Amino acid sequence: MTPDLMEQGLQRLQKKAPPAAEQSSGDRSAGYSRVHEPGSLDLSHGRILYLEEVCVSFDGFRAINKLSLDIAPGELRCIIGPNGAGKTTMMDIITGKTRPDSGQVFFGSTIDLLRHSEAEIASMGLCRKFQKPTVFEALSVFENLELCLSGPRGVAADLWHRLSGQQRDRLAEVLELIQLSEERHRPAGLLSHGQKQWLEIGMLLIQDPKLLLLDEPVAGMTDQETERTAELFLTLKGKHTLIVVEHDMGFVGRIAEKVTVLCEGSVLAEGSLAQVQADERVIEVYLGR
Amino acid sequence: MTTSTTFASSTLLPDTRQPLLSRRGWLGFALALLLICALVPALNLLTPSSSPLHLSDYAVALVGKIMCYAICALAMDLIWGFAGILSLGHGLFFALGGYVMGMYLMRQIGSDGQYQSALPDFMVFLDWKTLPWTWTFSDSFPATLALIVLVPGAVAGVFGYFAFRSRIKGVYFSIITQALTYAAMLLFFRNETGFGGNNGFTDFKRILGLAIATPAMRMTLFVLTGLALLGFYLLALWLTRSKFGRVLQAVRDAESRLMFCGYSPLPYKLTIWTLSAVMCGIAGALYVPQVGIINPSEMNVANSIEIAVWAAVGGRGTLLGPIAGAFLVNGAKSWLTVSAPEFWLYFLGALFIAVTLFLPQGLAGLFNKVFARKQES
Numbered sequence: 262m263t264p265d266l267m268e269q270g271l272q273r274l275q276k277k278a279p280p281a282a283e284q285s286s287g288d289r290s291a292g293y294s295r296v297h298e299p300g301s302l303d304l305s306h307g308r309i310l311y312l313e314e315v316c317v318s319f320d321g322f323r324a325i326n327k328l329s330l331d332i333a334p335g336e337l338r339c340i341i342g343p344n345g346a347g348k349t350t351m352m353d354i355i356t357g358k359t360r361p362d363s364g365q366v367f368f369g370s371t372i373d374l375l376r377h378s379e380a381e382i383a384s385m386g387l388c389r390k391f392q393k394p395t396v397f398e399a400l401s402v403f404e405n406l407e408l409c410l411s412g413p414r415g416v417a418a419d420l421w422h423r424l425s426g427q428q429r430d431r432l433a434e435v436l437e438l439i440q441l442s443e444e445r446h447r448p449a450g451l452l453s454h455g456q457k458q459w460l461e462i463g464m465l466l467i468q469d470p471k472l473l474l475l476d477e478p479v480a481g482m483t484d485q486e487t488e489r490t491a492e493l494f495l496t497l498k499g500k501h502t503l504i505v506v507e508h509d510m511g512f513v514g515r516i517a518e519k520v521t522v523l524c525e526g527s528v529l530a531e532g533s534l535a536q537v538q539a540d541e542r543v544i545e546v547y548l549g550r
Numbered sequence: 551m552t553t554s555t556t557f558a559s560s561t562l563l564p565d566t567r568q569p570l571l572s573r574r575g576w577l578g579f580a581l582a583l584l585l586i587c588a589l590v591p592a593l594n595l596l597t598p599s600s601s602p603l604h605l606s607d608y609a610v611a612l613v614g615k616i617m618c619y620a621i622c623a624l625a626m627d628l629i630w631g632f633a634g635i636l637s638l639g640h641g642l643f644f645a646l647g648g649y650v651m652g653m654y655l656m657r658q659i660g661s662d663g664q665y666q667s668a669l670p671d672f673m674v675f676l677d678w679k680t681l682p683w684t685w686t687f688s689d690s691f692p693a694t695l696a697l698i699v700l701v702p703g704a705v706a707g708v709f710g711y712f713a714f715r716s717r718i719k720g721v722y723f724s725i726i727t728q729a730l731t732y733a734a735m736l737l738f739f740r741n742e743t744g745f746g747g748n749n750g751f752t753d754f755k756r757i758l759g760l761a762i763a764t765p766a767m768r769m770t771l772f773v774l775t776g777l778a779l780l781g782f783y784l785l786a787l788w789l790t791r792s793k794f795g796r797v798l799q800a801v802r803d804a805e806s807r808l809m810f811c812g813y814s815p816l817p818y819k820l821t822i823w824t825l826s827a828v829m830c831g832i833a834g835a836l837y838v839p840q841v842g843i844i845n846p847s848e849m850n851v852a853n854s855i856e857i858a859v860w861a862a863v864g865g866r867g868t869l870l871g872p873i874a875g876a877f878l879v880n881g882a883k884s885w886l887t888v889s890a891p892e893f894w895l896y897f898l899g900a901l902f903i904a905v906t907l908f909l910p911q912g913l914a915g916l917f918n919k920v921f922a923r924k925q926e927s
Contacts, residue, residue, distance in 0.1 A: 407793070420789070
């Protein structure tokens with residue numbers, strides 16, 4: 262441990278330290294060297310998302326069958342697989358929309374996602390983009406992003422809400438990033454399909470997500486738009502952790518370093534795109550068809 | 551244009567927040583205020599009835615009544631037009647506010663009723679000796695004012711909490727609200743409930759110890775209703791312009807997206823739902839002393855549907871639209887039911903079809919279209 266790390270740890274410990282009266286009554290919290298605040302994301306084990314032996318069935322159909330997955334912080338992971346492989350169901354489980362029948366889902370090393378609601382999971386920094394672009398059509402691009410800014414949520418807070426200069430800067434930054442600065446006063450319903458997809462990605466980015474789940478982000482985009490999206494994702498890599506579900510192999514090849522192939526609800530192969538494409542089982546179920 | 555240069559920018563976006571009303575808007579608001587508080591009272595009370603400028607008592611009573619309806623239309627617009635939740639039970643909240651006011655007015659009759667008893671006439675008729683517990687606070691005006699807000703608010707709050715928590719949406723929610731008002735109507739129809747059965751409350755004599763049927767009192771109620779309408783309009787404007795209002799529109803457009811943005815829609819829906827119910831309750835309380843009667847037929851399903859019709863005709867999601875819709879539909883109703891009573895229902899039916907076919911955004915949409923075309927040319 263370097264001195265400044267120790268210093269930081271000490272500061273966190275002091276911030277969290279209970280008042281003296283409580284300590285004297287004999288609490289039993291152990292003083293491990295690693296200081297962990299409850300609710301914060303613990304990445305010390307080198308994984309941001311961890312699924313183990315997850316199973317889900319719908320009316321007897323095994324949508325997910327003993328699925329295990331491990332995502333490292335800052336990774337850009339592509340998930341491919343034939344139709345019905347359980348890609349969307351997997352996203353539903355991670356975001357709390359579907360409850361698995363068995364198995365474990367952890368965010369960081371300490372947060373059990375199965376114990377939290379959709380809204381709670383979203384507020385932890387685990388954000389999802391749906392297959393079909395869903396933006397708030399009646400609101401302008403700017404207002405769409407504004408709603409997603411991180412900050413206090415609640416009726417009272419929103420009634421008196423005003424944007425700070427810092428938040429305006431952040432909005433401008435994201436508008437620039439998703440290339441919609443010029444369109445910021447247009448109602449989102451009037452944007453083109455690709456622009457809506459970008460707006461939705463922007464709405465996720467503005468929440469400073471720890472982990473981004475993207476379901477077919479380039480579906481229905483022109484080649485040029487796909488290319489720009491690939492560039493966008495490559496700039497995000499490292500700063501954010503991304504999980505991308507995609508069918509477009511050209512796009513996957515452009516952005517992926519590690520690819521996971523799902524089939525019939527479990528992992529079939531994992532590795533670089535070249536490795537995966539060389540795998541015979543993969544060729545059989547998916548690529549060869 | 552590449553995305554690699556993107557993090558450089560930090561230009562401050564200009565603050566585009568708009569004032570609540572433009573200068574012309576405030577001017578219009580001031581004119582409406584002047585009309586309600588000065589012009590109508592002057593034309594009704596001060597001009598002799600022979601003068602062509604005289605405003606008849608009938609017209610004042612009619613406009614006063616329609617202004618109560620306009621508050622309901624505005625309340626319906628907040629919940630339906632902005633949050634996308636169609637209630638077909640707003641008549642219930644209107645009637646609840648009306649009943650609370652009616653109970654107070656019944657107690658104000660004192661022993662001047664038919665049977666010269668301290669109890670309301672219908673209780674004497676039923677041979678009751680004491681007031682039921684529900685009437686405990688009915689002789690106090692401040693308590694009545696509080697209950698006008700609290701009763702509809704509590705009913706809406708409890709119902710809304712369970713409905714929204716169970717994520718009941720769309721047509722299911724509408725049907726349940728309809729069933730709710732129908733059930734309440736059946737309950738109020740019964741004599742044992744203690745609210746006057748199918749006759750309800752009528753024959754009011756006094757309010758705050760002052761005679762209720764005088765021109766001055768009628769005008770006071772008219773002005774109060776007008777002020778309530780204008781006040782609620784400003785409140786609704788402020789709510790819908792705030793971030794709260796934008797969250798409501800997001801609930802309407804893509805609720806699941808909103809949840810993934812870290813919002814829990816329940817408190818937002820519950821707040822606007824309860825506020826909307828309270829607005830209807832206040833409108834009902836202002837309505838009862840003006841028309842002089844409240845009975846369970848106000849909880850009729852058709853009445854609640856009519857509220858939705860006013861909002862739809864005027865234009866959902868705009869604030870002036872539903873107010874205009876309430877005036878137009880009710881104005882046409884009072885004119886047609888007098889001049890051609892057999893055609894009123896045909897007219898109403900034709901209006902539905904015309905609005906659905908040609909004016910999906912109601913009168914406000916039509917106005918905006920015409921206005922935009924004028925600006926172009």
